[in-house]
Amino acid sequence: MRAVRWALGGFGLAAGGYAGWLLTRRPDDLLAVLAWLAGGVIAHDLVLAPLVLGVCLLGSRLLPARAHAGAVLALAVFGSITLVAIPVLVGFGAKADNPTLLDRNYLLGWMSIGALTLAASVVVAFRDRRGGT
Template identity: 40%
Template sequence: MRAARIALAAAGLALLGYGLHGWLTEQPGEVPGRIAFLAAGVAAHDFVVVPLVLTAGALTVRFVPPALRIPVQAALAVSAAVSAVALPFVIGAGRIADNPSAFPLAYGRGLLSVLAVVWLAAGLWAVQRVRRARRREHP
């Protein structure tokens, strides 16, 4: 097992080095912009995403019963990830007025459908957890 971990770590570092080399040598004039983009991503993560996740977790612990917490937290995390990916499509970021084929679908409706499935699955999971907890209480 140790040898496999070392091999995987070496392969990961090699791929990281390859990517970094390409990133720095491909169009070198764009490196400062790329560094600024990465810095903005780190700042957004640390000052926006982390506080939102911590707040959602604290509110969940405070207001959601223990048997329901894990399904609710999972559904919140999946909803946030799906919404973050879908948001540019929903708002039509980059849409060109003379090219109607660029965003041909109803992305808002699609996002709502995915979120409905996520929360339905979380609801079913929560019902299962509540039933299991009740069985343990009343054998």
């Protein structure tokens, strides 16, 4: 175990060092890359995580206990789908001369996933009540 850990640690440090070298080879990009690296952490730790904790706290106060499992399902599935969908929902990559790119009704697609998730969480809530857990 000790040797495996040292080997993994060594590889990890070497790969990280290689990444650092690759990044410094493009000095003009470096500042923007660092800003995006830090921005992701800030967006998660200071915005998304407190938001999710707030929603959980609110949900645990407002919803009956048997609805919790379903609510967590809805939050996890629909929350992550919403993040995944941001690029297609905002559609900034769409081009007027290319009808084959971003060629779906994404708002409808996103809302249908929302509706299906809600239905699934209701089913879970009722199944949990029947099961008496």
